[in-house]
Amino acid sequence: MDTGAPRLSPMQQLPLGLRLPDRARFESFLPARNTEALAHARAVAAGEARGVTWLSGPAGAGKTHLLQAICAAAGARVRAGYVPLQQVAHLGAEVLDGLGQLACLCLDDLERVAGELAWERRLFGLLRETEEAGGSLVVASGAPPARLEWALPDLGSRCAAGAVFALRALEEAEQHAALALRARLRGLELPEETWQWLRRRYPRDMRHLYELLDTLDEAALAAQRRLTVPFIRDVLRHRAPAAPH
Secondary structure: OOOOOOOOOHHHOOOOOOOOOOOOOHHHOOOOOOHHHHHHHHHHHOOOOOEEEEEEOOOOOOHHHHHHHHHHHHOOOOOEEEEEHHHHHHHOHHHHOOHHHOOEEEEEOHHHOOOOHHHHHHHHHHHHHHHHHOOEEEEEEOOOHHHOOOOOHHHHHHHHOOEEEEOOOOOHHHHHHHHHHHHHHOOOOOOHHHHHHHHHHOOOOHHHHHHHHHHHHHHHHHHOOOOOHHHHHHHOOOOOOOOOO
């Protein structure tokens, strides 16, 4: 479970054999109406904000993006770890053992284990270790701590006393800007007509749109093509479009 020595690169600062994606960085996060949360996340990564940070919000609002960006940036200077609880909860609460040694620990999808006594006891232990060591515990969940059903109410109270941010989902124009930003950082341009074609045929949640961009990026790199409508239509022709939201 140990994430390794402090000199490991950010891509290695993960327990359980998990790896952060290369796109997990602050530069690819469009702040929009989440500027305060982004500023705090940067402060956590720099070691300027300690204790508990809680990020809540709907799917696609950027919670995972910020958690992974914090872990990647913090991992350049201290031992850091990112744990997606939705993926590892089936392994049992023991997956948290030893993670209190990390200076910066990011836990995603906490609602997946909230209300389960075994998990909460270990989480309480992690929280105490973090506070005693002056480290950072960053948590993401669909709901803020005050709205979760806790088996240990004191744990919920301690989390609620930390820095709590409610992320807001991007509006349509902001989605275009966010997708264009990520494309630009990869050396691609996302023309307006291409964006309009995508938004008419695919769900307009950021997770799905970023997955589409990943697919298009790989294809564009292999074919040395621009993201024109004929090109993306050809790349995605075998991928059935879902009803846009």
